Amino acid sequence: MDADDVEVFERIEAYRGHARLDCYRLRHRAFAGHWTDPMLREVIERGHAVCVLPYDPVADRVVLIEQFRIGPYAAGGAPWQIEIVAGIVEPGEAAETVARRETMEECGATLGPLEHIATFFASPGIMTETVTLYCGGARAPDLDGIHGLAHEHEDIRSFTVASEEAIGWIGSGRIAFAPAIIVLQWLAQHRSRLRAEWPARLGA
Numbered sequence: 001m002d003a004d005d006v007e008v009f010e011r012i013e014a015y016r017g018h019a020r021l022d023c024y025r026l027r028h029r030a031f032a033g034h035w036t037d038p039m040l041r042e043v044i045e046r047g048h049a050v051c052v053l054p055y056d057p058v059a060d061r062v063v064l065i066e067q068f069r070i071g072p073y074a075a076g077g078a079p080w081q082i083e084i085v086a087g088i089v090e091p092g093e094a095a096e097t098v099a100r101r102e103t104m105e106e107c108g109a110t111l112g113p114l115e116h117i118a119t120f121f122a123s124p125g126i127m128t129e130t131v132t133l134y135c136g137g138a139r140a141p142d143l144d145g146i147h148g149l150a151h152e153h154e155d156i157r158s159f160t161v162a163s164e165e166a167i168g169w170i171g172s173g174r175i176a177f178a179p180a181i182i183v184l185q186w187l188a189q190h191r192s193r194l195r196a197e198w199p200a201r202l203g204a
Helices: 070-074 095-107 163-172 178-201
Strands: 006-016 020-028 039-045 049-056 061-068 080-083 085-088 114-121 130-137 145-147 156-162
Touching (some): 049 095, 049 178, 061 095, 061 163, 061 178, 080 178, 085 095, 095 114, 095 156, 130 178, 156 163, 163 178
Parallel strands (some): 049 130
Antiparallel strands (some): 049 061, 061 156, 114 130
Protein backbone atom coordinates (compact mmCIF):
# COMPACT_ATOMS: atom_id res chain seq x y z
CA MET A 1 0.00 0.00 0.00
CA ASP A 2 1.06 3.63 -0.53
CA ALA A 3 -0.05 7.22 0.00
CA ASP A 4 -3.09 6.71 -2.26
CA ASP A 5 -4.44 4.36 0.42
CA VAL A 6 -4.72 7.23 2.92
CA GLU A 7 -7.52 9.81 2.91
CA VAL A 8 -7.09 12.95 5.03
CA PHE A 9 -10.31 14.79 5.88
CA GLU A 10 -8.74 17.58 7.93
CA ARG A 11 -5.37 18.80 9.24
CA ILE A 12 -5.26 21.40 12.02
CA GLU A 13 -2.14 23.08 13.40
CA ALA A 14 -2.71 22.74 17.14
CA TYR A 15 0.55 24.19 18.48
CA ARG A 16 3.74 25.83 17.24
CA GLY A 17 6.84 26.28 19.40
CA HIS A 18 10.18 24.46 19.38
CA ALA A 19 8.22 21.85 17.44
CA ARG A 20 4.83 21.94 15.69
CA LEU A 21 1.87 19.72 16.58
CA ASP A 22 -0.64 18.93 13.82
CA CYS A 23 -3.89 17.02 14.30
CA TYR A 24 -5.10 14.83 11.43
CA ARG A 25 -8.54 13.32 10.89
CA LEU A 26 -8.11 10.50 8.42
CA ARG A 27 -8.80 6.96 7.37
CA HIS A 28 -6.67 4.40 5.56
CA ARG A 29 -7.14 1.17 3.67
CA ALA A 30 -6.81 -1.96 5.82
CA PHE A 31 -4.83 -5.04 4.81
CA ALA A 32 -8.14 -6.86 4.24
CA GLY A 33 -9.03 -4.27 1.56
CA HIS A 34 -11.70 -2.16 3.27
CA TRP A 35 -11.33 1.41 4.59
CA THR A 36 -10.96 1.96 8.34
CA ASP A 37 -13.33 4.17 10.30
CA PRO A 38 -12.20 7.82 10.56
CA MET A 39 -9.62 8.37 13.30
CA LEU A 40 -7.66 11.20 14.93
CA ARG A 41 -3.85 11.19 14.92
CA GLU A 42 -1.36 13.77 16.25
CA VAL A 43 1.88 14.45 14.39
CA ILE A 44 4.93 16.29 15.74
CA GLU A 45 6.94 18.22 13.13
CA ARG A 46 10.45 19.22 14.19
CA GLY A 47 12.59 18.72 11.08
CA HIS A 48 15.16 16.01 10.38
CA ALA A 49 18.25 15.13 12.39
CA VAL A 50 21.81 13.99 11.75
CA CYS A 51 23.91 12.11 14.32
CA VAL A 52 27.61 11.30 14.06
CA LEU A 53 30.11 9.39 16.17
CA PRO A 54 33.64 10.85 15.87
CA TYR A 55 36.11 7.95 15.95
CA ASP A 56 39.90 8.09 16.25
CA PRO A 57 41.20 4.94 14.53
CA VAL A 58 44.77 5.53 15.71
CA ALA A 59 43.96 5.82 19.42
CA ASP A 60 40.90 3.54 19.01
CA ARG A 61 38.80 6.03 20.96
CA VAL A 62 35.40 7.63 20.37
CA VAL A 63 34.11 11.09 21.26
CA LEU A 64 30.85 11.15 23.20
CA ILE A 65 28.86 14.05 24.61
CA GLU A 66 26.69 14.56 27.69
CA GLN A 67 23.90 17.11 28.12
CA PHE A 68 20.59 17.79 29.87
CA ARG A 69 17.49 16.33 28.20
CA ILE A 70 13.94 17.25 29.20
CA GLY A 71 12.42 14.00 27.89
CA PRO A 72 14.23 11.61 30.25
CA TYR A 73 13.76 14.10 33.10
CA ALA A 74 9.99 14.23 32.53
CA ALA A 75 9.88 10.42 32.31
CA GLY A 76 11.70 10.01 35.64
CA GLY A 77 14.97 8.93 34.03
CA ALA A 78 18.48 10.37 34.15
CA PRO A 79 18.26 14.05 33.09
CA TRP A 80 21.85 14.10 31.76
CA GLN A 81 22.27 11.69 28.86
CA ILE A 82 25.40 10.31 27.18
CA GLU A 83 24.92 10.75 23.45
CA ILE A 84 26.70 11.28 20.16
CA VAL A 85 26.91 14.55 18.23
CA ALA A 86 23.55 15.53 16.72
CA GLY A 87 21.89 18.43 14.96
CA ILE A 88 18.87 19.46 12.90
CA VAL A 89 19.09 19.82 9.11
CA GLU A 90 18.48 23.39 7.96
CA PRO A 91 16.51 23.99 4.72
CA GLY A 92 18.65 23.11 1.72
CA GLU A 93 21.47 21.70 3.87
CA ALA A 94 23.10 18.34 3.11
CA ALA A 95 23.22 15.76 5.89
CA GLU A 96 27.01 15.45 5.60
CA THR A 97 27.36 19.21 6.06
CA VAL A 98 25.30 19.00 9.26
CA ALA A 99 27.51 16.18 10.57
CA ARG A 100 30.68 18.22 10.08
CA ARG A 101 29.19 21.46 11.42
CA GLU A 102 27.71 19.90 14.55
CA THR A 103 30.90 17.96 15.31
CA MET A 104 32.84 21.21 15.41
CA GLU A 105 30.15 22.97 17.49
CA GLU A 106 29.63 20.19 20.03
CA CYS A 107 33.13 18.78 20.53
CA GLY A 108 35.59 21.00 18.64
CA ALA A 109 36.64 18.29 16.20
CA THR A 110 37.21 18.44 12.45
CA LEU A 111 36.00 15.30 10.69
CA GLY A 112 37.93 13.53 7.97
CA PRO A 113 36.37 10.49 6.31
CA LEU A 114 32.64 10.13 6.89
CA GLU A 115 30.71 6.89 6.48
CA HIS A 116 26.90 6.77 6.24
CA ILE A 117 25.35 4.04 8.37
CA ALA A 118 21.56 4.34 8.14
CA THR A 119 18.58 6.67 7.98
CA PHE A 120 15.49 5.81 10.02
CA PHE A 121 12.27 7.30 11.42
CA ALA A 122 12.79 8.37 15.03
CA SER A 123 9.24 7.60 16.24
CA PRO A 124 6.96 6.88 13.26
CA GLY A 125 3.81 6.62 15.37
CA ILE A 126 3.85 10.36 16.08
CA MET A 127 6.82 12.13 14.42
CA THR A 128 7.88 12.93 10.84
CA GLU A 129 11.52 13.21 11.93
CA THR A 130 14.15 11.03 10.29
CA VAL A 131 17.62 10.48 11.76
CA THR A 132 20.67 10.00 9.52
CA LEU A 133 23.61 8.28 11.19
CA TYR A 134 27.32 8.63 10.41
CA CYS A 135 30.65 7.54 11.81
CA GLY A 136 33.39 10.07 11.12
CA GLY A 137 37.15 9.88 11.36
CA ALA A 138 38.84 12.35 13.73
CA ARG A 139 41.97 12.74 15.83
CA ALA A 140 40.77 12.82 19.42
CA PRO A 141 43.64 13.33 21.86
CA ASP A 142 42.39 16.65 23.29
CA LEU A 143 38.64 16.80 22.76
CA ASP A 144 37.46 16.87 26.38
CA GLY A 145 35.69 20.16 27.09
CA ILE A 146 32.49 22.19 27.32
CA HIS A 147 30.84 23.26 24.07
CA GLY A 148 27.55 24.37 22.53
CA LEU A 149 25.82 27.55 21.37
CA ALA A 150 24.72 29.89 24.15
CA HIS A 151 21.76 31.29 22.18
CA GLU A 152 20.43 27.71 21.85
CA HIS A 153 20.89 27.11 25.61
CA GLU A 154 23.40 24.34 24.90
CA ASP A 155 25.70 23.15 27.68
CA ILE A 156 27.48 20.15 26.20
CA ARG A 157 30.34 18.20 27.74
CA SER A 158 32.47 16.28 25.25
CA PHE A 159 34.82 13.51 26.32
CA THR A 160 36.79 10.66 24.81
CA VAL A 161 36.62 7.03 25.84
CA ALA A 162 38.17 3.78 24.58
CA SER A 163 35.96 2.22 21.93
CA GLU A 164 35.71 -1.11 23.72
CA GLU A 165 34.57 0.61 26.91
CA ALA A 166 31.96 2.72 25.11
CA ILE A 167 30.57 -0.35 23.36
CA GLY A 168 30.32 -2.06 26.75
CA TRP A 169 28.19 0.82 28.06
CA ILE A 170 25.35 -0.38 25.81
CA GLY A 171 24.95 -3.61 27.77
CA SER A 172 25.36 -1.89 31.13
CA GLY A 173 22.62 0.61 30.32
CA ARG A 174 24.86 3.64 30.74
CA ILE A 175 23.98 4.67 27.17
CA ALA A 176 20.24 4.87 26.47
CA PHE A 177 20.33 7.13 23.37
CA ALA A 178 19.18 5.01 20.42
CA PRO A 179 21.40 6.59 17.72
CA ALA A 180 24.48 6.11 19.93
CA ILE A 181 23.56 2.47 20.51
CA ILE A 182 23.12 1.84 16.78
CA VAL A 183 26.37 3.55 15.75
CA LEU A 184 28.44 1.90 18.50
CA GLN A 185 27.10 -1.52 17.50
CA TRP A 186 28.01 -0.69 13.90
CA LEU A 187 31.49 0.36 15.06
CA ALA A 188 31.93 -2.96 16.87
CA GLN A 189 31.47 -4.71 13.51
CA HIS A 190 33.58 -2.33 11.38
CA ARG A 191 36.30 -1.21 13.79
CA SER A 192 39.08 -3.38 12.36
CA ARG A 193 38.42 -2.12 8.83
CA LEU A 194 38.36 1.53 9.92
CA ARG A 195 41.61 1.12 11.86
CA ALA A 196 43.23 -0.19 8.68
CA GLU A 197 41.74 2.35 6.22
CA TRP A 198 41.27 5.65 8.04
CA PRO A 199 44.68 6.58 9.56
CA ALA A 200 46.17 7.39 6.14
CA ARG A 201 43.10 9.49 5.27
CA LEU A 202 43.60 11.43 8.52
CA GLY A 203 47.28 12.01 7.79
CA ALA A 204 48.33 9.80 10.71
